[in-house]
Amino acid sequence: MKLELFEHNQKAYEAAISMMAETGKAAIIHPTGTGKSLIAFKLAMEHPQASVYWLAPSSYIYHTQLENLQKLMKPDSSDNQIQSPDNITFISYSRLMHNEELIEKIQPDYIVLDEFHRCGAAEWGKSVKKLLDAHKTAKILGLSATNIRYLDNQRDMAEEIFDGCIASEMTLGEAMAKGILSTPKYVMAMYSYGEELKKLKQRIQAMESRSSARKNMELLEQLRRALEKADGPDKIFEKHMRMEGKIHGKYIVFCSSREHMDEMTEHMHEWFDSVDTSPHRYVAYYSNPETSKAFAEFKADKSEHLKLLYCIDMLNEGVHVDDVDGVILLRPTVSPIIYMQQIGRCLSAGTNKTPLIFDLVDNFESLYSIDCLTEEIDQAFSLMPCTQVEREKFKDRFRIYDEVKECRQLFGQLQSSLSSTWDNYYLAACAYHRDHGNLKVPKDYVTDDGLTLGSWIQTQRKVYSGKIAGGLTADKIEKLNLIGMIWNVRKNSFDTAYEELEKYHEQHGNLDIKSRYVTESGYPLGKWINNIRVAAKKKGKEAVLNKEQLKKLEALGMIWDKNSEIWDVYISAAKKYYEETGDLHIPVRYVTEDGVALGNWLSSIKNGKSGRKMRAETLTDEQKAQLKKLGINLENTNNTVWNSKYELAKKYYTEHGNLNIPVAYCVDGVKLGRWISNIRSKRKNPDSSGMMLDESRIAMLDSIGMDWK
Structure with a gap:
């Protein structure tokens, strides 16, 4: 039986096959719930003669993926025996680390690195590097919801392992905007605020100005009353679970630690008795020997009761449960990566259900986490050919219920008042301009004194454009202009990018820029140039850039078609070798002095394993003629x-x-x-x-x- 993929995964599969043929490696970065593991299963099933070695953080993750494969291939089967494709050999990263003698014994044609961002771990990473170094001719496929190790100096594992060869990349917001993942109902609230109010009170008491302190104490009192008036977790859960008809649903409850989980489970009856006086509670964490049993029972539970699976970190990645009705995030401030992964646990491709996301926090800053998701959605829509009506329809589906809206507004006022006045922020902006030569302040930038300068700069732009009210006088506008204030970021983006392109060209002599490349100043130049290529391919160059901008890019040697550029590099290397030796009898592992893997490329061409873009029937006549001049006749290669x-x-x-x-x-x-x-x-x-x-x-x-x- 043939494995049929969703359209987005089929495109990713084809792109990965092509990229592996050209470079030997390909990474796929798709959010949780989109079915990316099926891409690797299809690779194995479409190449039954190939030996596929599949690495993942745990056998538990792989077994769950096999279950999902069986449901797709045999939806009506009651067979509990999960069969892995015959040509796949599974090895956990941990097992590889403790059994490195396996590396020399195996002969992989393909290596799948599932959750490849985990290869950045010190010991696991060493073993994976030894594996890849020992089998340079094996093609590598990487799967992950993220390539960035957020708490590890922002390491980009797509660059480190795959040299930036990303066959397909999609954010969670993009998957939602495109309708690939189901659109949730999002509920924001706080379950604890005592410590937060205490910290704010201490900051107010430390103020030198008594009048300012009195003013802020009044704001703090308003905030306290608003929080007390707001619904507690019990009312919030009851209201929204009943509203959606999911009082007997399945929910994953994310906690930050074992101690935090113990504390949260103590609140279970207090918070959920108004929904179900006898909820079914399950607990899952890696060091618990009963976890597998608990997780299996949670998945199998079809009772008319509320089902709650409390977990710490084991469901952040890799494992997906199809019939989850929602997630409950009980969290302190965490990385945006973990935040996105946890949200993704209740979103699935190919379903029309509306999952519930309860984002309950114990600090004010975390109430703004949703901003990173909405920004991804907005960015996706800005690049999609859709109408305003379609955007509005999506907004109707993606409902956000802010149960602490008034509290957030009061906190914003208090935070602004406590941080500083406009003049103090302006002095901080002047200092930034003096140190960096510009006012391109990252939106999350905070000064050493604790001033949220990036947020302040964005606020000035919004006031200037009339989006929000504010006291931005002509005098203040002039002051900001003197230090290079950029009022329209979009209009300025080409000029900024072009300046960085000129610097790159001066240093490297070309514009062969990897998609993940970021300049020393922090500008995402690779992403910008990749977006321009994609937009130009879809809409035409003239629809994306004006004549002057096109002329500037052409003068720098803009690479519009990356595949054509790659072909030129390899064919030039082949010509040079042929001229020097008179033939192309090259060992598979041969690499030129310039670092071109010529042997592997020629072997792939001759054996017809180069993927769709390099097969004989898809090469241009000119490319076939170039190969023929070097003694490679594709018509007879396979027979030979x-x-x-x-x-x-x-x-x-x-x-x-x-x-x-x-x-x-x-x-x-x-x-x-x-x-x-x-x-x-x-x-x-x-x-x-x-x-x-x-x-x-x-x-x-x-x-x-x-x-x-």
């Missing part, structure tokens, strides 16, 4: 390769009287045993991709005693 291996098999038959060749047997660098094994598999599965096995070839093999069993 097959015949050469057949002659080796014939020689083996003459010497041994049979073709019972061990799978690991190699001769003259050819994996003859694997080739014979692949032929047997092809005859048993004639519809699978791979080599051509017609009647004439079968007859040739029969003539030298082929055993088809």
Whole structure:
């Protein structure tokens, strides 16, 4: 049975196959719930003769992915035996670390690195590096919801492992905007605020100005009353669960630590009795031996009761439960990556259900976490060809219930008053301009004195454009203009990017910029140039840039078609080698002095394994002609390769009287045993991709005693 992927995953699969053919590696960065593990399963199923080694943080994650595969392939099956595809060998990162002797014993054609951002861990990373170094000809496929290690100096694992070769990248907001993931109902509230009010009171009492202190104490008292008036968790859960008809639903409750989980479970009856006086509670965390049992029982629970799975971190990644009705985030401030992963646990591709997200926090700053999600959604819509009506329809579906809206507004006023006056912020802006030469302040930038300068700069822009009210006088506008204030960021973006492009070109002599490249000043130049390429391909260059801008980019040597540029690099290296040696009999692992993996590229071309973009039928006539001049005739390549291996098999038959060749047997660098094994598999599965096995070839093999069993 053929594995059919959702459209977004099929496109990612095709892009990954093509990229692996060209570079030997490809990363896919898709959010939780989009089914990215199925891309790797399809790779294995479409290449049954290939040996696939699948690495992941735990066997638990892999087993759950197999369950999802079985549901898709056999939706009506009651068989509890989960079968992994025959050509996949699973190894956890931990097992590889403790059994590095396996590295030399295996012969992978493909290596799948699931949750590849975890390869940045010190010990796991060492083992993975040894594996990749030992098998340079194996193609690498990486899967993850994120490539950034947020708490590890923002390390970009797509750059470190895949050299920036990202076949497909999608944010959670983009997946929601495009309708790939279900659109949730989002509820914001606080479950504890005593400590926060205490901290604010201490800051007010430390103020030198008594009049300012009195004013802020009044604001603090208003905030306290607003919080007391706001609904508590019990009323919030009851209201929204009943409103959505999900009082007997399944919810994953995320906690930050074991101590935090114990504290939160003590509140279970206090918070949920108004929904269900007998909720079913489950607990899951890695060090608990009962976790697997609890998780299985939670998934199987179909009772008419509220189901709550309290967990710490094991469901942040890799594991997805299809029928979850929502998530409850009981969290302190955490990384945006973990925030997005936790939200993604209740979002699934291919479903129309409306999950519930309860974002309950114990600090004011975390109430603004949703901003990173809405920004992703806005950015996705800005790049999508959709109408304003479609955007409004999405907003109607993505309902946000701010149960502490008044409290947030009061906190914003108090925070603004406590932080400083306009003049103090202006002095901080002057200092930033003096140190950096510009006023391109990141939105989350905070000064050493604790001033939220990035947020303040954005506020000035909003006041200037009339989006919000404020006292931005002509005198203040003039002051900001003197230090280079950018009022319209979008209009300024091309000029900013072009300045960075000029610097890059001066340093490197080209514009071959990786998509994840960020300049020393923090500008995401790779992302900008990639967005320009994509937009130009979809809409045309003239629709994206004006004539002057196009002229400027062309003068710097803008690369509009990256694939064409890559072809030029490899074919130039092949010509140079041919001119120096007179042939192209190059070892597979040969790399030129310039770092071009010419041997692997030529091997892929000759063996027809280069993916869709490099197969003979998709090469241009000019590219075919270039190869032919170098002695590579694609019309006859496959026959030549097959015949050469057949002659080796014939020689083996003459010497041994049979073709019972061990799978690991190699001769003259050819994996003859694997080739014979692949032929047997092809005859048993004639519809699978791979080599051509017609009647004439079968007859040739029969003539030298082929055993088809």
